[in-house]
Amino acid sequence: MSRVYVFDHPLIQHKLTYIRDKNTGTKEFRELVDEVATLMAFEITRDLPLEEIEIDTPITRAKTKVLAGKKIALVPILRAGIGMVDGVLKLIPAAKVGHIGLYRDPETLKPVEYYVKLPQDVKEREFIVVDPMLATGGSAVEAINALKKRGAVNIKFMCLIAAPEGVQVLQEAHPDVDIFIAALDEKLNEHGYIVPGLGDAGDRLFGTK
Ligand code: PRP
Numbered sequence: 001m002s003r004v005y006v007f008d009h010p011l012i013q014h015k016l017t018y019i020r021d022k023n024t025g026t027k028e029f030r031e032l033v034d035e036v037a038t039l040m041a042f043e044i045t046r047d048l049p050l051e052e053i054e055i056d057t058p059i060t061r062a063k064t065k066v067l068a069g070k071k072i073a074l075v076p077i078l079r080a081g082i083g084m085v086d087g088v089l090k091l092i093p094a095a096k097v098g099h100i101g102l103y104r105d106p107e108t109l110k111p112v113e114y115y116v117k118l119p120q121d122v123k124e125r126e127f128i129v130v131d132p133m134l135a136t137g138g139s140a141v142e143a144i145n146a147l148k149k150r151g152a153v154n155i156k157f158m159c160l161i162a163a164p165e166g167v168q169v170l171q172e173a174h175p176d177v178d179i180f181i182a183a184l185d186e187k188l189n190e191h192g193y194i195v196p197g198l199g200d201a202g203d204r205l206f207g208t209k
């Protein structure tokens with residue numbers, strides 16, 4: 001079974017409060033999502049492999065460590081996942097970025113795929129799929145299906161807010177994919193929205209209705 005990590009760092013929780021607040025406007029919402037994505041990226045990259053190199057400090061020759069150059073690809077689920085991309089790239093600027101376009105049919109709540117574009121060397125990359133919301137889990141499961149269908153074998157999923165229902169669905173469908181979240185909320189409401197949640201992430205990020 002996959003592992004679930006909840007990043008309850010005080011800075012993340014503080015910023016998440018203002019992200020949730022319905023009085024927070026588009027500009028501030030976008031900035032806060034970006035900042036939380038950076039903070040989460042710091043945690044999610046904790047296990048990146050290092051290699052030893054030798055350098056000269058002003059004092060002496062020293063053996064020290066640098067990143068081993070692991071190939072990472074970030075994959076936002078369109079649209080709302082886009083809001084987390086720049087924040088993650090601040091810490092791993094060399095990552096490639098793929099895109100998976102899905103929207104949730106408002107009647108059935110089932111995800112509908114409309115776009116997939118990935119880096120070419122899918123098998124060699126570690127993928128980080130990002131989306132602010134994990135609600136029923138349908139979009140995350142479908143996005144990861146799309147990645148695996150194209151050969152991806154090493155995948156993590158990162159979101160801001162998850163419902164317990166979505167976590168369970170994702171874990172059952174993809175037991176090999178670890179899940180990284182900033183907050184695990186209470187439940188879904190009858191429209192498939194996370195409670196207390198933050199509302200519609202895409203609409204709040206892009207100022208649409
Ligand atoms: C939202 C969100 C997730 C999905 C989560 O996207 O960004 O992708 O819903 O819900 P689920 O876990 O029940 O599938 P939405 O379908 O609203 O599309 P958008 O990002 O284009 O607004």
Ligand code: URA
Binds near residue numbers: 193195
């Ligand atoms: N998608 C959102 O944007 N918000 C939710 O609460 C659930 C799905």
